[in-house]
Amino acid sequence: MNTRYEKENLSLVADWKTLERIFIRPEDDECRKTLVKYMEQILFGLHDFLKFNVGITEEISLKELTLGFQNTIINKNPEKKLADVISDIITVIAPRAVNVASPYFVGHMTAAIPFFMVHLKAITAALNQNVVKLETSKVLSVLERQILAKIHRLIFKESNEFYKRHVQSIDTSLGNFTTCGTTANLTALWVARNRFFSSRDKLDTDSNFRGIEQDGLIAAMHSYSLEKAVILVSERGHFSLKKAGGILGIGNKNVIPVGVDAKQKMDIKKLNGIIKDIKKNGKTGIISIVGIAGATETGTIDPLCDIADLCEEHSINFHVDAAWGGPVLLSEKYAHLLKGIENADSVTIDAHKQFYLPMTSGMIYFKNPCALDCISYHSNYVNRAGSVDLGIKSLEGSREAHSLILDSALKIMGSRGYALMIDHGIETAAQFAAEISKRELFELVTKPETNILTYRIAPPSLKNKISGSGLREKIKINRVIDEINITVQRKQREAGKSFVSRTRLKRKPGDKYGIVVLRSVIMNPMTDINILKEILDEQEKIFFSVFRRKKQ
Amino acid sequence: MNTRYEKENLSLVADWKTLERIFIRPEDDECRKTLVKYMEQILFGLHDFLKFNVGITEEISLKELTLGFQNTIINKNPEKKLADVISDIITVIAPRAVNVASPYFVGHMTAAIPFFMVHLKAITAALNQNVVKLETSKVLSVLERQILAKIHRLIFKESNEFYKRHVQSIDTSLGNFTTCGTTANLTALWVARNRFFSSRDKLDTDSNFRGIEQDGLIAAMHSYSLEKAVILVSERGHFSLKKAGGILGIGNKNVIPVGVDAKQKMDIKKLNGIIKDIKKNGKTGIISIVGIAGATETGTIDPLCDIADLCEEHSINFHVDAAWGGPVLLSEKYAHLLKGIENADSVTIDAHKQFYLPMTSGMIYFKNPCALDCISYHSNYVNRAGSVDLGIKSLEGSREAHSLILDSALKIMGSRGYALMIDHGIETAAQFAAEISKRELFELVTKPETNILTYRIAPPSLKNKISGSGLREKIKINRVIDEINITVQRKQREAGKSFVSRTRLKRKPGDKYGIVVLRSVIMNPMTDINILKEILDEQEKIFFSVFRRKKQ
Secondary structure, three states: OOHHHHHHHHHHHOOHHHHHHHHOOOOOHHHHHHHHHHHHHHHHHHHHHHHHOOOOOOOOOHHHHHOOOOOOOOOOOOOOOHHHHHHHHHHHHHHHOOOOOOOOEOOOOOOOOOOHHHHHHHHHHHHOOOOOOHHHOOHHHHHHHHHHHHHHHHHHOOOHHHHHHHOOOOOOOOEEEEOOHHHHHHHHHHHHHHHHOOOOOOOOOOOOOOOHHHHHHHHHHHHOOOOEEEEEEEOOOOHHHHHHHHHOOOOHHHEEEEOEOOOOOEOHHHHHHHHHHHHHHOOEEEEEEEEEEOOOOOOOEOOHHHHHHHHHHHOOOEEEEOOOOHHHHHOOOOHHHHOOHHHOOEEEEEOOOOOOOOOOOEEEEEOOOOHHHHHOOOOOOOOOOOOOOHHHHOOOOOOOOHHHHHHHHHHHHHHHHHHHHHHHHHHHHHHHHHHHHHOOOEEEEEOOOOOEEEEEEOOHHHHHHHHOOOHHHHHHHHHHHHHHHHHHHHHHHHHOOOEOEEEEEOOOOOOOOOEEEEEEEOOOOOOOHHHHHHHHHHHHHHHHHHHHHHHO | OOHHHHHHHHHHHOOHHHHHHHHOOOOOHHHHHHHHHHHHHHHHHHHHHHHHOOOOOOOOOHHHHHOOOOOOOOOOOOOOOHHHHHHHHHHHHHHHOOOOOOOOEOOOOOOOOOOHHHHHHHHHHHHOOOOOOHHHOOHHHHHHHHHHHHHHHHHHOOOHHHHHHHOOOOOOOOEEEEOOHHHHHHHHHHHHHHHHOOOOOOOOOOOOOOOHHHHHHHHHHHHOOOOEEEEEEEOOOOHHHHHHHHHOOOOHHHEEEEOEOOOOOEOHHHHHHHHHHHHHHOOEEEEEEEEEEOOOOOOOEOOHHHHHHHHHHHOOOEEEEOOOOHHHHHOOOOHHHHOOHHHOOEEEEEOOOOOOOOOOOEEEEEOOOOHHHHHOOOOOOOOOOOOOOHHHHOOOOOOOOHHHHHHHHHHHHHHHHHHHHHHHHHHHHHHHHHHHHHOOOEEEEEOOOOOEEEEEEOOHHHHHHHHOOOHHHHHHHHHHHHHHHHHHHHHHHHHOOOEOEEEEEOOOOOOOOOEEEEEEEOOOOOOOHHHHHHHHHHHHHHHHHHHHHHHO
């Protein structure tokens, strides 16, 4: 680094005049051109990279990767110009990131997003509104209420009157934008906990209990003469539900998994049995039963109608985690899969999943427009009582105006545009399942109810051995098959052309041990059956190149 | 709407061919030009709007505003083209949003951001990485660790050896990016709670208690023979701390406010007294003491060294909420104001505040690189035990790569660039305080320690009356002054040229009632003393136009 360069760098920002320049947006044509040039660099530099690097990521070990990221001292002077920072991101960072936009990336719930999402995200950054309060967001708070009502209506289908009354009501609330599904689920269970252990003022004038939010869990249990509180969740539930139990003070071991049937859906008989056992004991409160609509591992949907009936019968809160599956409601063809969701007390949906928003945007909806009252917080400086600030009844504080992105996307695509993608995912997954079943080397493990399926490599010789053997032998063979799948998945990921994920699943109820499965999530509309066949071809190739020798 | 237009709209996205087009980024020059045109619209359309509408927001009542946002049905077909959506945002949404970038907007902790932040946010959207796991972020996870180490070092100043060991260690963790200060504080207190009520396996082999996260609060209290758990916070603490107490099951009434001295800083004698009282009782556990570094209302910093000493003496967890004040550490001139922060167990800093990132980005740091172990969660599908996934030890699930924005900004500006802004804010606030003291109509209420101050309009005639009167009369006069300030603040906000916020503060320890104060936050580098004088001039003008008649 020579002195001239250092001077140039210094003059960039670390004096007052240049600092001013970065805050006053450029007036003259020359500066405007520069700004646009940078944006072009971002839009097309990244695009070209993704185009010429069809792979998922550059092959580089984690250890090697970390070598360039060891310095822990913040530079006193500016190191680089904006243009150089952007160039570095395109040439150094992007190749070592993960090309989640590739149609060959079918391993996680992260995929390509429509290109205009980048524009919309840039708009929210340029406006930089904070929807925690009206004074820093104004119309964006109003718009957020409207879009919340639109999605609420999609889920709960209340009357015209209902929405007319609540869409812009300052006293009620149909839901919240959250960071992610995790905080949406946490919000739902926080509300369920507080509504379960509400103030006993109205019931019993002798009691001083003012509700769990104020008085805490110890006082709540005492007031309700209980010893334990539990949440019941399908075995396939996301780990954020267990985490919510930990955070809320209930204890994550009291987030009790309910067994699933052979289709990986919550077993209603088992649920019924658990409820009866708990009720018999009399000292345990059931805060909520959670149904999954689009399980992370299998895409399956719990029997929502049956769970809703049981919840109604026993007056138990019913939460649906539809972080993944919620947008299926936009498809006229497949919305019926979510039948029963309209009877939930609360529903989680992630906008950065099947609404195709950029990272990250979760949402939580409540059937009862007063449900969120039990988590309201006020202060003198923001969110004064009686104000319309959205931050009064939310887990998060400062928040970006994600609603503007969702609102715009729905205007640009309509529910029909979204339905095309939803239908494509579900139907392509069905084709993929058929293809897997056709191939001798593979075994379909969970049939896709939506657009997620699991399968595994199961060489016929080993598969045949399993069917005739005892439990101990079965476990042993399955361990061998597990190792094969772990190896093939890893080698495919490292080759960098395509990516499926892996997890461990119990195949049938009663199975003591899970098996390793490969997991495919079909959400990218550019992923078609031909690409999926290529992925299987590659897996076959890897399998034969690694294990043929052993086999022979 | 004519038929031709409807057809055009339909063809936009709601068929497969056009859907494909929005996922495949454009190849030909024509399309590229269109994309850039849209971005120009965003960058300069919004800019021009902000330039020609110097005010904070258009004058429009909330009721009027909501009229256009009543429809709650999602359109089946696309309603608008991207270009029209962007135009609408510029012409309909932006004028009704709040111009937080105006140097006359000095009421909240939201302000102008350097223009390149919009570029950087667009990059994170284009890459769309999810840092919850390595498989959807790779180098971004590594980069996040590095930037976490850089800020950790700024706060805790550990040795070279320490950072070399932990910067890229997969076993330890120096902190987390969070959504906002609220979830950062929640994470800190969640960790403090879990470390307080940790597993008793090691202490007592008879106990089955496996830690509060697993077994819950009831079992924890029982195991530790306690009846109550509390958190002690300065009276000036942010309401998110109280909320954290509610969420964590402790009960928000057990987040106990510690009185402040005449300078609005936590009174160490009072803190000492409270600790002694609690210890005497023997049945209450102190989970954490929270010091504030940059109080929301007054910008004041609690006596961190003294609190740290007390915490050490009594072995109590010490958390510092430096959501606002943290970046003062970047200023060589003023870093000393935060002396003692290096002794905290955890520190909250918001990147969307004085790191000038777009909404929203919080951070939480832990002195002990193993502190986050007590909130770790694993699953089979992501975050497998032993993996390097950042989502294993975090409150949030899916997360955007905010670290890339902070890393880039630090490279572009250096700590020196940031220091210029910090110094400007502190020094301009001091000038503003002097100006307020000079003017007869005003009264400085809290002297700015950093870049936040409060004052009020206090007409000399009323002020003189107060000094000679009894308590009841004082309260009465203060109520009159309160009303004056509420009116002037509201009228100034409605006029739309400038904005200060208001809050209610107890002026001195022992005061029974708070007074209404006007609150100024000087973070926009374009806000200078002349603009602040104009704001005072306007307040004087409003005051005289409204209250002169009454006065005469």
